[in-house]
Amino acid sequence: MTEHVVKIADLNVRRPAFEIDGISLNLSRGSVVGFVGPNGAGKTTVIRTLLGLITPDSGDIEVLGHPAGAPEALARIGIVLDEPTAAPEWRVGSLGRHLAPFYPEWDERRFGQLLERLSVPRGQRVKQLSRGQGVKLSLAMALAQTPELLILDEPSSGLDPASRREIGDLIREFMVDPEHAVLFSTHITTDLDALADELIVIVGGRIEYHGALPDITEEFAMARGSGAVPTASVLGLQRSGAQWSALIRMVDSSEFGADVVVDAATIDDVVVHLAVEQKEVAA
Amino acid sequence: MIAAFTRLDLSSWFPRTQTLLTLAFVAAVGVLLPVPGMAIAAAATVTSLMVSAPFLGDERGRLDTLYGVLPISRRTVVIGRALAVLTYYAAASLLATAVTVAVALVRGSDLSIGLLLIAHAAALAFVGLSMALQLPVFFRIGYSRGRLIAYAPVFVIAGAGWLLQETGGLSAVQDALAGVPVVTLASVSAAVGVAGIGVAIVTAVRMYRTREV
Amino acid sequence: MRLVVSTSSTTPIYEQIKVQVRSAILSGDVQPGQTLPSLRQLAADLRVSVITITRAYNDLAAEGLVHSEHGRGFVVLEVEPDVAAAALQTRVDEVLRELRGAARHARLSLTDMHTLLDETWSKDD
Numbered sequence: 001m002t003e004h005v006v007k008i009a010d011l012n013v014r015r016p017a018f019e020i021d022g023i024s025l026n027l028s029r030g031s032v033v034g035f036v037g038p039n040g041a042g043k044t045t046v047i048r049t050l051l052g053l054i055t056p057d058s059g060d061i062e063v064l065g066h067p068a069g070a071p072e073a074l075a076r077i078g079i080v081l082d083e084p085t086a087a088p089e090w091r092v093g094s095l096g097r098h099l100a101p102f103y104p105e106w107d108e109r110r111f112g113q114l115l116e117r118l119s120v121p122r123g124q125r126v127k128q129l130s131r132g133q134g135v136k137l138s139l140a141m142a143l144a145q146t147p148e149l150l151i152l153d154e155p156s157s158g159l160d161p162a163s164r165r166e167i168g169d170l171i172r173e174f175m176v177d178p179e180h181a182v183l184f185s186t187h188i189t190t191d192l193d194a195l196a197d198e199l200i201v202i203v204g205g206r207i208e209y210h211g212a213l214p215d216i217t218e219e220f221a222m223a224r225g226s227g228a229v230p231t232a233s234v235l236g237l238q239r240s241g242a243q244w245s246a247l248i249r250m251v252d253s254s255e256f257g258a259d260v261v262v263d264a265a266t267i268d269d270v271v272v273h274l275a276v277e278q279k280e281v282a283a
Numbered sequence: 284m285i286a287a288f289t290r291l292d293l294s295s296w297f298p299r300t301q302t303l304l305t306l307a308f309v310a311a312v313g314v315l316l317p318v319p320g321m322a323i324a325a326a327a328t329v330t331s332l333m334v335s336a337p338f339l340g341d342e343r344g345r346l347d348t349l350y351g352v353l354p355i356s357r358r359t360v361v362i363g364r365a366l367a368v369l370t371y372y373a374a375a376s377l378l379a380t381a382v383t384v385a386v387a388l389v390r391g392s393d394l395s396i397g398l399l400l401i402a403h404a405a406a407l408a409f410v411g412l413s414m415a416l417q418l419p420v421f422f423r424i425g426y427s428r429g430r431l432i433a434y435a436p437v438f439v440i441a442g443a444g445w446l447l448q449e450t451g452g453l454s455a456v457q458d459a460l461a462g463v464p465v466v467t468l469a470s471v472s473a474a475v476g477v478a479g480i481g482v483a484i485v486t487a488v489r490m491y492r493t494r495e496v
Numbered sequence: 497m498r499l500v501v502s503t504s505s506t507t508p509i510y511e512q513i514k515v516q517v518r519s520a521i522l523s524g525d526v527q528p529g530q531t532l533p534s535l536r537q538l539a540a541d542l543r544v545s546v547i548t549i550t551r552a553y554n555d556l557a558a559e560g561l562v563h564s565e566h567g568r569g570f571v572v573l574e575v576e577p578d579v580a581a582a583a584l585q586t587r588v589d590e591v592l593r594e595l596r597g598a599a600r601h602a603r604l605s606l607t608d609m610h611t612l613l614d615e616t617w618s619k620d621d
Binding site (some may be wrong): 001016048051052053054055069070071073074075077082083085086087088089090098099102103126127 | 284287288290294295298299344345348349351352353354355356402419426476482493495496
């Protein structure tokens with residue numbers, strides 16, 4: 001069994017609306033990987049490329065030991081998008097009948113249990129579900145396939161806190177098996193706090209950070225002050241009137257004087273400031 | 284896998300009211316127009332128009348994404364869908380035949396087997412050519428950008444008919460075909476239909492292989 | 497062994513877990529040869545990420561309290577009685593220092609503290 005569920009080497013995708021600029025990354029079994037970045041940074045493009053929905057201009061992709069989009073790989077990936085991928089006319093309870101023929105490991109009993117636990121009404125048609133129910137249905141479908149890799153693309157926007165917590169619980173339960181892996185793309189970075197093991201920050205089609213999530217607080221810090229910005233090395237600066245805030249490397253924190261407050265950086269701080277920096281470099 | 288996909292595809296668009304209405308239309312033509320063979324022609328015509336229906340459903344229900352992530356090849360999707368369209372055609376044709384026969388029995392009019400045969404063969408030829416024209420386009424660019432092509436086959440037939448009539452070619456064609464045995468004519472038509480379906484599938488597979496969904 | 501984590505505490509979660517597991521081992525609540533709860537099951541139960549538990553367990557392994565065995569997970573090691581006693585004593589010293597700081601901050605006298613300690617000691621909770 002290979003150690004990595006996903007191997008991407010020097011991926012390039014150039015389209016009028018989006019661009020992936022030489023991304024390389026490996027995802028290990030046993031890890032929940034948070035995938036964050038501003039809108040249009042390329043998160044969805046990377047995901048669609050590794051599912052084989054987009055053909056890259058160049059680069060090598062291996063998913064569960066197969067090329068991107070290979071049926072053998074897709075059979076073992078559970079996919080949760082912000083809307084369920086199911087015909088609007090289908091009834092929730094009949095989805096198993098429609099999908100089971102394609103997934104050798106489809107677990108109809110588990111599907112039923114998940115629907116009950118997530119309170120998705122079996123008798124409803126897919127088009128009658130609320131947005132939140134749609135996401136929950138997607139998750140139930142994905143987990144009922146008994147996948148090895150679970151990919152979530154922005155599932156939590158528009159979900160209430162209780163539902164987001166429910167999703168987190170199901171992901172942790174999925175991760176009890178050390179062969180499993182999760183790639184979780186989200187804007188709601190607090191969802192990753194007690195869930196993700198690794199974090200990937202993507203900005204402008206490039207990976208700006210990839211490391212263990214707890215390390216982010218050891219690697220980065222936020223410096224805040226007013227007036228002149230110190231000459232010390234800052235990664236992305238934001239101003240609001242005379243006030244400024246900057247992402248800095250922890251190792252550089254001693255370069256700042258007593259009038260500058262240095263404290264812990266959150267995932268959002270890192271994303272926002274790395275995005276600012278990229279824009280400035282490009283300008 | 285192909286059969287499973289055909290079932291899945293049919294379940295997403297066949298049970299819809301719009302689809303069932305087109306079948307009702309075929310039956311109505313058979314009952315209301317007392318020309319034998321008209322219902323069979325209607326079955327081919329609605330099939331030609333219905334080729335686009337599943338693609339419309341794809342966009343409404345984001346089924347293109349579902350089909351993209353199902354663990355089956357793109358080839359399976361194309362062949363499965365072609366079979367789904369042909370299933371619809373078979374249903375429409377059966378209905379048309381049943382209505383035609385029933386109407387003939389009720390009216391006590393004669394119904395020649397030759398006429399049924401030639402009508403079905405011509406219908407198959409039309410459906411085959413129509414699929415060859417439409418499937419590659421819809422698989423490549425989807426319903427919204429390709430929807431005008433849905434009307435192309437009907438226009439082509441109407442245009443050709445009109446041209447033949449204007450140029451006086453119609454009677455020439457009729458004269459030329461008059462001497463040909465019905466079975467030969469039917470076989471050639473059916474062969475054209477089957478070839479059309481083959482071309483439709485081969486071309487659509489090529490078009491869909493690298494489609495970004 | 498009962499573990500409780502607070503997500504609002506300023507102490508990192510892995511630190512909280514480490515401290516609680518360490519006390520459980522040193523006090524004999526978990527016996528040598530027993531395995532710690534599985535990393536992944538514990539992560540799911542406590543609603544924290546796997547890496548959080550991994551870090552706590554790895555630190556305990558570095559301290560020589562547990563040992564990672566392939567296929568079994570983290571197994572509690574034999575702790576020398578004097579080492580355990582010393583470690584427990586260190587822990588008490590730490591808490592006492594913290595208590596002293598808090599007491600001075602609250603301007604409580606040593607007599608006040610004695611009284612409070614007597615009260616707390618006799619309460620059984």
